[in-house]
Amino acid sequence: MGFHADIIDFGKGQPSLSLLPVAAWRTATGDCLARGDAGLLQYGADEGDVGFRDSLAQFLSRRYAMPVTATELVVSAGASQALDLVCTRFTRPGDTIFVEEPTYFLALDIFRDHGLRVVGIPIDEDGIRVDALQDALVHHRPALLYTIPSFQNPSGTTMSAARREQLMAVSRTHDLLIVADEVYQLLEFDTAPPSPLATYAHSARVLSLGSFSKICAPGLRLGWMQGAPGVLHTLTQSGVVQSGGGLNPFVSGAMCRMIDLGLADTVLDALRGVYAERSAVLCRAMRELLPAVTFVEPTGGYFVWAQLPAAQSAAELLPMAKAGGVAFHPGARFSRGDGFAQQMRLSFAYYDVPELEEGVRRLAQVLAG
């Protein structure tokens, strides 16, 4: 196999440039600034601009199909910033926290920065295993549990409605803070997943992290935190918010126009259509060309979580794959232990149909040895 200057990297968990809504964002920023509201260039309110939070509440009420009010929402600079802030305000180094096994590998870097001990709780096809969680609670008193309930990163799994209820019951019993990373919640292809954990913000100790990165554009660095007043108050009373003011006031103002003009809905629906097609193309190519590789076809989100045949190691395969012009994230990166050696995470968000097919062809050549 020759050298490929242009590797097709299924590891890239980001949208392709062509999907980024430059024209819509231009309309929204122009419309926003034409109003001449200098307040958007001022230090913002701790919880974020109330006009934006009202529009966001309407957007979420519509998309989540449940009532959301501005008082439940605090603006963030994206889910990563929000998670970092949660760690600063709700944990101390040496604390134990729970994550799903497997989980989003870069969240682990945030937890590392805060000196946290991370314990993995296994998941199955219905999401986090609540029986295993209860066992773990016998031995640990975690500061929080970090979960990605819908179209999980990396597994693509969606927590069932029953499992969500069970998790909430455990949260209530143990006063366990559940930090729900719900950035893929709105990215279903056809059928919506169960209601977000944000639904339970008033009946259990849940903080839901949302973001416009996956449903609009990552470069805006705009997201939100949804929860009960007490939890939100702890976050807005942080030094970084008290000193710097609310997060991203100008971008919030422009996103307010994106929502009010209907552009946020249009962009999101277009993305869902594209990702549904890309997922279908990737999965069809894999079934045809990689019959020994097994996976559950995703119903939303960004990822296919695939298992290599008989004891083949994804980490060992990767250098050969790269030489063959294709890459992916080996499953071990998403594990707290030495799990998922046979798994690989393939994202279909970054590439167009021909590249997805070519990537699978290259992978098939590599596997054929």
Next chain:
Amino acid sequence: MGFHADIIDFGKGQPSLSLLPVAAWRTATGDCLARGDAGLLQYGADEGDVGFRDSLAQFLSRRYAMPVTATELVVSAGASQALDLVCTRFTRPGDTIFVEEPTYFLALDIFRDHGLRVVGIPIDEDGIRVDALQDALVHHRPALLYTIPSFQNPSGTTMSAARREQLMAVSRTHDLLIVADEVYQLLEFDTAPPSPLATYAHSARVLSLGSFSKICAPGLRLGWMQGAPGVLHTLTQSGVVQSGGGLNPFVSGAMCRMIDLGLADTVLDALRGVYAERSAVLCRAMRELLPAVTFVEPTGGYFVWAQLPAAQSAAELLPMAKAGGVAFHPGARFSRGDGFAQQMRLSFAYYDVPELEEGVRRLAQVLAG
């Protein structure tokens, strides 16, 4: 004295709405998005967009009158976010850090969030007292020293060139990380302060925090960190940057156009002129109407640090002042101990000339009791 619905609050350390450059920002964002560069809506490079960092380097080379290159710069979401990130990556709870006494009170909230023990080092009219710093280093091994070298918040003091050299010598001797909050550095009225501590980024362990909040608009949440490669690497390898990407890519792209079109210089020079006038008006009114109140007239920045006559407590005066329609920040807020009871911080950034004069008249009435 009657009830004043509209208190003149000299505590507000922010620009007035009329100073915020809505038209210039509209031009810059429009120009930026007309180019159709979707990359600005993507997850950004860890250190920030290279085009923006190049333009910022040129802007700083010009305004600091010293050579600055893009390789020394990492984009931040403002000085507060940068300071929070510094704490996450360079400290652990229980660590001691040094601050100036007095210092910026909201920075103390950030340090509190990170569980830090804060020791104050006194300042005099030439800035931090290096003799006191050396004494303190006999007893403590601080993780960092936080300083505001130019037009200090709250005292308005500017560290002399000689004191800067001495501080750098101490930094080298003790391998002490100096975190320089230089957000007021470019806000001189007439005569530039000594070169920023950023100058020493390659010869001592210095990280300089800059921001567009005070020189353009707070609502952009855009700043920069300037330092040696090793220090910057520690910051960009943080979980929050690795997960969320570089800070504020879209706003960086628009600010790049602000700089390249010359608008950033125009805005900054206009602000300097306005603040120079406002400071002069406030000081003249204070000399006329509050002859018993002493202060050093500022030469830049945002603040007048004034001393009340004979053992009068600013904290005790404040409720009466509010009843009289005027407010300020009592000096004790800026102290780690029980210092500065007689001091008050008055900002001239938020109000126009007539309000500044009216505020001083109200204060004079209150003091006349």
